[in-house]
Amino acid sequence: MMKKECIAMILAGGQGSRLGILTKRLAKPAVPFGGKYRIIDFTLSNCANSDIDTVGVLTQYKPLVLNSYIGIGRSWNLDRRNGGVTVLPPYVKEQGGEWYKGTANAIYQNIDFIDQHNPENVLVLSGDHIYKMDYGPMLEDHKKRNADATIAVIEVPWEETSRFGIMNTDDLGQIIEFEEKPLHAKNNLASMGIYIFKWSVLKKYLIEDEQTLGSHHDFGKNIIPTMLLRGQRLYAYRFCGYWKDVGTIESFWEANMDLLSDNPQLDLYDPHWRIYSVNPTQPPNYIAPNAKIRRSLINEGCLILGEVENSVIFPGVYVGAGAKIRNSVIMPYVKIGANVCIEKAIVGEASIIRKGCFVGCKDLDDFYFHGDPNYGKITVIGENMDIPRGTVIENGAMVSSED
């Protein structure tokens, strides 16, 4: 097979347990986002738009939705004769076989896959970040500097440095120190979990790390520090732009709300950097004569008879007459009955909220009293729920089925 310059490995096995009932049935990268997408669409589209044509997707936790969603990669233009997308779950070997124990171990278990493509470099990505990035210039920098590894970094607010892996570099961008979640950071350049490695070098370290007792088999905790210690050439690549790890219910909700401002940092309408996704084949949305819609994203197949404000509505949603939805994220194929009020909530796929329910508010007065998106907690309703008529689901509640 022809030698590839760079192939991508997307880590998509995480449960995302802090997303609570949103990841009950699917892995975090498969969680719907932005009225149309699943989180992994951003990384896959970045690959497609950066002309990376060989992508391995490492799955583990509840992979059914993700596997069938990715398919042969057609939606991202990754159905290629030579390369394309390959879903890589853990598998059984002669000596047993095991789950992916950490990010580095996941790549280690797929050394054969990478060797088969015989790439010069391997790009390691996370499948659960929301951002638009051209990996091309990063790869150019990596080659120009003859780096063993290049790590993408982004400036984060100083007060948040203790949540990230912080890179300390010299003037030329070479990494001299790496601190995982430091209490007193020396700078505010955080690792984005995006790495380009020289494959020949990485392979050596992966094999060695696998033999190391007590290792977490993790890039941030083990591979990078060991490489630094041995004096390998590690460089930082600075990324400017929108980047968000939607790890919690709050950050997931916020990232959706971020899209509603007049000029959001993350531009979904750029014809030169399309975010691809699987098309649900739905007609244009229909807005009825008495509907009111402001500051919202609404996808195709929606039938809106009521009022929608400051919300993100996925495809195929029905909003009945007199219903009021504000500061909320409504997932695909949700049916919302007449006169339902929903305030600051996330409603899971295909749920039915019957007539006259109040979600995230007690009654109509309470609904009118609210309105400030920063006020109150986020209410979450799981998928495939059927909320009977007139139910009141109070602010901050989490509702999901038993199983």
Added chain:
Amino acid sequence: MSLMMGIINNTKNGNQLKELTENRYMASVPFGGRYRMIDFVLSNMVNSGIRNVGILVQGKYRSLMDHLRSGKEWDLDRKRDGLFILPPAYNNCPLGMQKGDLDNFYANLEYLQKSRQKYVVISGANMVCNINYQQVLQMHQQKQADITIIYTEELGEVHDASKSTFIYTTSSGRVVDLEINPITQRSNKISMEMYILERTLLIDIIDECISKGGYDFVMDGILKNLQRYKIYGHHHPGYVGRIHSVQSYYRHNMDLLNSEIWEEVFLRSGLIYTKVKDQAPVKYMEHAVVKNALVANGCVINGSVENSVLFRGVRIHKGAKLRNCIILQNCVIGEDAELENVILDKEVHVSAEKQLAGLKEYPIIVEKKSRI
């Protein structure tokens, strides 16, 4: 394997939609916010289990090819069967254009001979509807018909009678007479210009007509054979939008603003597939006031829109007002511009504060890529 194959006949309905058909044939005229006319018949065929579709083309078919490409969106990129574009063979007619559609059928006879399905569904591309041909085939077989013509019954006066084909049937459904484009309407049964017949019979009809100097499938193949073949009518009870004039184009686009019709055409039985453009969801901004509108993805709306259909990627700036408009893909409406009863073809830019108004019966059409 499905018993049926499909032929979409796009050789008729040339320049009926004025500016909209200047550079495209009926089949690739944009319709309903994100579709082209051919999507309806093609999706109906695919949803009826048909996996072998030939498209007869003539004249300006570049935009059609661009739309269909490999047939991927309709799942017609198959190893066996799939999508076939059937171009004309102009060497049969020195003037470059054929008189009717039979020459095209004849030029592609080999495709019909090589196909394996027993029955053929023939349809034009100017009907907006959601129909399952499986049911029509069942009736065709029950009646042991040679040819089945699908029709609708219209109450009251029909628009564009002179562009329609009317049929007369007995109580058992047998077609006894046919009138093509009469000036005055005498029957309330209008053909949907969709036919089912056996493939071998179609080949025979084409061969025989051509050898007798015929040129039109319906005129020579069906009308002249009313006595000879058992021809039955199949009544389609659902919604049908017949597009053969600017007025009907405008009216049937507006029909989709009735949520009943919207659901029937797009969601109730089969889905309507089209070329995917991967556009973001519609963004309704701070000053958006939208009432009774059909809006496709990729639109960004900050003005007021009423009784209108917006195609993909339309930008409506602050203060702009639209009423009773059909705005095709990627148009931009500047601040405080006002449009009423207007059809904008693709990529038209209307600059700030411009006003444009047509009449409901005679909407203004603005040509592709115009700057106003």
